[in-house]
Amino acid sequence: MIGVIASIIDGVLVGAVYGLAAMGLTLIWGVMNVINLTHGAMIVLGMFALYFLASALGLPPYGAVPGTIVIGFIVGVLVYWIAVHRVIGRAHLMSLLSTFAMNMVLIGLGTALFSTSPYNVPVPLPGITWRGYTFTGTHVVAAVLALLIAGLLYLLLYRTRIGKAIRAVADNREAAELNGIPTTQVLSFAFGLGVALASVSGTLIATLFPFTVLSGGAYELKSFVVTVLGGLGNPAGALMGGVALGLIEGVATPFMPVSWTPIIEFVLFVAVLILFPRGIFAFARS
Amino acid sequence: MTAQERSPSLAEAAAQQPAEHRSMPLWRRPFTWLIVLVGLAFALLPAWGDNVQLRESLLLAAVYITLASSLNIILGYTGYVNFGNIVFFGLGGYICVYLVSEWLWPLAAAALIAGISVSLLALIFGLGILRLRGAFFALATIGVNEAVKAFVSNFEPWAARREFTFRSKFMSRSAGRDKHGPSTSSLLR
Numbered sequence: 001m002i003g004v005i006a007s008i009i010d011g012v013l014v015g016a017v018y019g020l021a022a023m024g025l026t027l028i029w030g031v032m033n034v035i036n037l038t039h040g041a042m043i044v045l046g047m048f049a050l051y052f053l054a055s056a057l058g059l060p061p062y063g064a065v066p067g068t069i070v071i072g073f074i075v076g077v078l079v080y081w082i083a084v085h086r087v088i089g090r091a092h093l094m095s096l097l098s099t100f101a102m103n104m105v106l107i108g109l110g111t112a113l114f115s116t117s118p119y120n121v122p123v124p125l126p127g128i129t130w131r132g133y134t135f136t137g138t139h140v141v142a143a144v145l146a147l148l149i150a151g152l153l154y155l156l157l158y159r160t161r162i163g164k165a166i167r168a169v170a171d172n173r174e175a176a177e178l179n180g181i182p183t184t185q186v187l188s189f190a191f192g193l194g195v196a197l198a199s200v201s202g203t204l205i206a207t208l209f210p211f212t213v214l215s216g217g218a219y220e221l222k223s224f225v226v227t228v229l230g231g232l233g234n235p236a237g238a239l240m241g242g243v244a245l246g247l248i249e250g251v252a253t254p255f256m257p258v259s260w261t262p263i264i265e266f267v268l269f270v271a272v273l274i275l276f277p278r279g280i281f282a283f284a285r286s
Numbered sequence: 287m288t289a290q291e292r293s294p295s296l297a298e299a300a301a302q303q304p305a306e307h308r309s310m311p312l313w314r315r316p317f318t319w320l321i322v323l324v325g326l327a328f329a330l331l332p333a334w335g336d337n338v339q340l341r342e343s344l345l346l347a348a349v350y351i352t353l354a355s356s357l358n359i360i361l362g363y364t365g366y367v368n369f370g371n372i373v374f375f376g377l378g379g380y381i382c383v384y385l386v387s388e389w390l391w392p393l394a395a396a397a398l399i400a401g402i403s404v405s406l407l408a409l410i411f412g413l414g415i416l417r418l419r420g421a422f423f424a425l426a427t428i429g430v431n432e433a434v435k436a437f438v439s440n441f442e443p444w445a446a447r448r449e450f451t452f453r454s455k456f457m458s459r460s461a462g463r464d465k466h467g468p469s470t471s472s473l474l475r
Binding site: 029033035091092093096221224225228232257259260262263265266267269270273274277 | 417421432
């Protein structure tokens with residue numbers, strides 16, 4: 001029984017990081033109605049940013065976190081101007097295809113530069129032992145950092161002018177433009193912010209597990225599940241959805257082979273999409 | 287943002303084609319002759335010599351043409367963004383090869399049954415997720431895609447032995463040519 005509870009707690013810890021990744025995806029959807037298929041590549045960007053900041057510059061792993069946020073933001077703004085700006089407000093197929101193509105370009109570039117062999121960032125951190133069960137220290141720190149960054153995002157969105165502008169543009173772009181908000185700049189800022197969240201969550205994931213250039217895909221899919229659980233375009237719901245997904249993984253892991261959990265996740269995903277298209281935490285919005 | 291209102295679907299765009307183009311007899315449209323030409327090339331080129339590589343490339347090209355046509359129907363005509371289309375491609379292949387290699391069905395019958403059963407499956411999926419629109423539908427098809435992928439790699443009869451080999455009478459000529467891997471008989475019990 002202790003083992004099951006411990007597994008659930010561990011799942012929730014990792015789930016908070018998934019929630020952070022999904023917040024980036026859901027922010028971009030909520031502000032500009034674009035499903036960012038470069039999300040997985042941006043998670044990988046964060047992983048490799050950590051790897052190079054930690055190994056080349058010799059920074060401590062958690063000291064590199066602000067750096068990966070900045071790198072993610074810059075890359076996000078670039079991707080916005082290259083691939084997203086022209087397709088905003090057009091059919092969903094356009095933005096899906098353009099971000100999908102961008103994703104292929106980035107993954108191809110990453111494969112050419114770093115090959116697909118696994119990388120690892122060693123984080124020396126003692127675990128926390130509780131009734132004979134040890135929680136990995138990195139999982140605890142990653143979850144705390146994820147919650148911290150989510151809190152900072154909340155402050156940015158609800159306590160600053162730029163956050164107010166982002167919410168205004170998400171609500172009604174024409175009206176925001178009429179009120180003198182430079183909506184295009186705000187959109188590029190919001191996209192950069194979403195990508196920065198994906199990137200920093202990639203950094204946190206890289207402190208937990210080894211990674212390759214191709215591991216973004218799996219986390220992108222988890223982000224989709226989490227986003228849908230929390231309701232598309234609802235950052236607070238995304239964090240709760242991430243914790244819920246972690247909970248499901250934690251409950252399922254002791255009882256079945258790990259390779260079966262994706263089936264549960266995605267059946268749940270499709271069921272939630274059909275039954276609760278606004279997410280199971282829709283109440284959190286009102 | 288009202289993306290849907292501004293973008294005419296592809297079906298609407300097709301309806302806006304000039305009327306005389308649609309009423310033109312089939313043999314006067316240049317595209318008809320292009321299709322006939324390509325079809326003839328596919329039919330006749332393999333007969334020239336015994337170029338196995340050319341034959342295989344043409345076969346692959348024909349598969350891609352069929353696959354693109356299927357995507358064109360769902361994505362082009364109905365306007366649904368479908369990332370799960372490849373699911374039915376893969377499942378059809380698995381069912382067909384399973385019937386041929388394990389139950390020793392003739393290839394034509396196996397292909398037919400595989401096609402029908404996968405269509406039925408698509409009907410069931412469609413009844414559920416075609417109610418969703420736009421990005422929600424696209425996300426749901428990503429979910430179907432991943433769920434089926436995870437299912438196939440865990441499903442014992444298919445995953446336990448990833449490499450199927452044809453051993454029906456129908457395919458015996460090519461089975462003997464297999465250069466890599468264990469021989470047909472050793473692979474199947």
